[in-house]
Structure formats: C-alpha cells, structure tokens
Amino acid sequence: MKYYITTTLPYVNAKPHIGFALEIVQADALARYHRLRGEEVIFNTGTDEHGQKIYEKALEEGKEPKAYVDEYAAKFDALKDTLNLSYTNFIQTSDPKHEAAAQEFWKRCEARGDIYKARYQVKYCVGCELEKTDSELVDNRCPVHPNLELQLVDEENYFFKFSNYQQPLLDLYEKHPDFVVPENRLREIKTFVEGGLKDFSISRIASKMPWGVPVPGDEMQVMYVWFDALVNYISTLGWPDESGAFRFWPGVQVAGKDNLRQQSAMWQAMLMSAGVAPSKQIFIHGFITSGGQKMSKSLGNVVDPFDEVKEYGTDALRYYLLREIPSHDDGDFSRERMEERYAELANRLGNLVSRVAAMSVKYFEGKLDEVDIDWSGRQKTLDEAIAQYDFKVYLDEVFAVVDEANEEVDKKEPFKLVKQDEAAAKQVLSMISQQIRWIGRALAPVLPQTSSEILRRYDKVILVGESLFPRRDLTASFPPSPLST
Secondary structure, three states, X not given: OEEXXXXXXXXXXXXXXXXXXXXXXXXXXXXXXXXXXXXXXXXXXXXXOOOHHHHHHHHHOOOOHHHHHHHHHHHHHOHHHHOOOOOOEEEEOOOHHHHHHHHHHHHHXXXXXXXXXXXXXXXXXXXXXXXXXXXXXXXXXXXXXXXXXXXXXXXXXXEEOHHHHHHHHHHHHHHOOOOEEOXXXXXXXXXXXXXXXXXXXXXXXXXXXXXXXXXXXXXXXXXXXXXXXXXXXXXXXXXXXXXXXXXXXXOEEEEEHHHHHHHHHHHHHHHHHHOXXXXXXXXXXXXXXXXXXXXXXXXXXXXXXXXXXXHHOHHHHHHXXXXXXXXXXXXXXXXXXXXXXXXXXXXXXXXXXXXXXXXXXXXXXXXXXXXXXXXXXXXXXXXXHHHOOOHHHHHHHHHHHHHHXXXXXXXXXXXHHHHHOHHHHHHHHHHHHHHHHHHHHHOOOOOHHHXXXXXXXXXOOEOOOOOOOOOOOHXXXXXXXXXXX
C-alpha cells in the first residue's frame, strides 16, 4: 500500500508560526500512523516562494529574491528537528525542477484550451495573493488582512477557464462524499461552486513583478503564484515523469480553512484540465487564536513554535496541538492551558510509567508475566479517529487507558499487596505493564519521543528511568506581577 500526504506550502515572508506547526504536526501524525500499518509513505512539505508579497519583502530587506527565499526555507526546514517531523520531501517552488514541471502543467492546460489572454481589472489582496470581490470586503479591505491596502490591478494577463469546471467539480464531490473533511467544509465548497465559477488570472506582467516562473512562450509574463505553487503537490513526486514516485498520487492534502477554495476547487479544476487524477482527499483544519484573539504582529501575540519547544519540549507541544486544538475548528493557544496540558502529561502519564516501573524493578527485578489483552475495540476507535482526522478523539482514547491503569494501581495497591500475596501483586503489575505497552504503541504517531522511551523501558525486562515530563518551576515561567510584590 502506498500513502501520500502533503501540507500546504507556507509563504516565506515570515518565520514559522504556531498555525503552520499545527498543520505539519497533524500531517506528521498521519504519516507515522500509516507507516506503522506497513504502508509506504511519502510525506511532502516545503515553501511557497514566488509572488508579489515575497518579492516586496526581499526588496524591503535589500536581498535578491532567491537568497531571501533560501534563507527562510532553511527556517521552515529547521522545524523537522524541533517538532520531530518525519517528512520525506521538502520542496522549494524556486527549484528548477519544480519550475519546469509548472511550465509543463501550463502547456497541458493551454493545449486543452483552458488558458486565454484578457484584460484584468480587479481589487487584489497581496496578503492572500487573491483577487477580492466587493462582497468579500469589509470597509473596502480584506477581512483576513485588514492592515493591507488593496491593490487596484489593471493589466493584460492570462486566465484559466475555471468556469469550464463547475459541473465536473460538482460531479467529483457527488462521487466522493468524503472528498473534503470535515463535512461542513465540503458543503461550503459545494455552495461556492454551485454559485458559478469565474475565470481567474494566472499570470502577471514580468516587468512589474519579475519574481515568478516564466510563462511558456511569453517572456513578458510570469505565472501567478497560486497556479505555480499548487503544482508542487505533483512536481515533488517527479511529475511529469509518471514512472517513479508519481505512482503515490493521488494523495491526501492538509490545509487551513483559508485554503479551502484553492485546494478543493481551483487545484482540482487545474488537475482535470492537465489530465491528472484529482486529489484523494482534503483535510481542512481551523485557525489558532492566541488568548482568544487572532494572532498578529501588531498585537504581539504571535506564538513561536521554537520558543514553545524550548520551554516545554517537543512532545508536550505536539500533545497540546493535537489534543487541545480541535481538528476541524478554530482553537486557542495560551500559556495557562499549555501548563495544564503539560501537568496532565506529567501527573497522569509520566507518573504512571515511573511508579509501575519502580515497583516492577523493586519487587520482581523488572521481570513480569506475559498477559493477553484484547485491544481490537480500542484499536478500532483509534482507526476511526484517524479516518476522521480527529486527533483529540485519538488521544482521548489513549488517555482513557492511562486513567484505567492509574485507577488499577490505586485500587489494587500492588505495593501493599506484595507483602500479603506476591503472586497476586505480580499479576496486577503484569496487567498494568501490558496496558502501558499498549499506550506506548498507540502514542507512536502522535508523541513519538515519549512512545519510544516507554517502549524502551517496558521491553522484556522493565527498566526505571528519569521522569518523562519533569516537574516545572512555574515561577520561572510566570514571574510574579509587580503589583503582587
């Protein structure tokens, strides 16, 4: 079995933030889960490096665009170690192989009759890299980027015949009722497509915006960033060569709700035009707010994933993102909740692993009996949660077993029982150790470091070790307010 999963490609006009960390950790959990099932996995991520706002940012910093994007691409690639990610492919859209694939994709859409040239007059948001209709604006500004002035674009560009694909897209959604997850996002995109599709511009004049992939046969134009960037999902697989890694296509795409239209309608229409199979499935997640507010540099509430890992560790941050943030809706990030979730790991999971190992080594030299437990019901719940991209349900099920094991320790008190009935105490610890082994295996896709350490300690002979989640000095994290001293 082959499994291909890809994130969107973040723009390199700023360093990585917690919102993209959520997306790539979700994708990593899926990739790890499918590997554990014995499937061959390609996991793709990378950086989106063309377009107006990146070109302007490079000029602002006095750098050549290529030097600028390479510098920022390295910052995103650094997430691999920081978040313990297992991606196999990291693609930059400025890579010559990607640019060649984008040009071939253009040629195939053009040969299909889906590309034409026309006058382009529109209000354009550089932040979204999308045109905006008046109905989408609030006080004549983009609601997603209200701090940016809209650009009024009036020039001759190439267009893609999006309008040709209304019925084919509706047929796709009808044939595959789980094409977009969650269901409310599928309804949203169906409503959008049913309302009629407007052809969209796919190029810019090179003299005004030279940082882009040259349009085949017209050096006066460069490709519009969305048209170029979306091709990464297949160029990373070696397309247009269909003999190698491209056999992993179609794949699963993970994207934020602001990417719904591009991923599940625009890209699918482009694939149809180029004669390439549509995506397998698209999972849409929500946004992360900070302390109940939208994150923004001006408010100073942007959360840096590198800082959070330094403070709490990789698996603690992964745990927060996968259990605290709803998979299908917006969720909030706060240091207070992060502390609570960390304490949960330390007190419920870490304490269980430590105290059972200590008793097992003290009373039985770490040598316990094999115990058979039927985990099929639990595994079915985990499988169903992954199928729905519901990581909270997945972790809720794992921690239900954590709680059951803790309750068994508290109820049976093997540290007392061993003085009265050694065999009974050994049986109790053997049963609980099997529960801990299952917990360790179940955590492998979501908390890989923790999983590895649990399974190392709970091998044939149980070992003691340092606390999985050391107690934290809260006064160091939250210094007292000057008003309280």
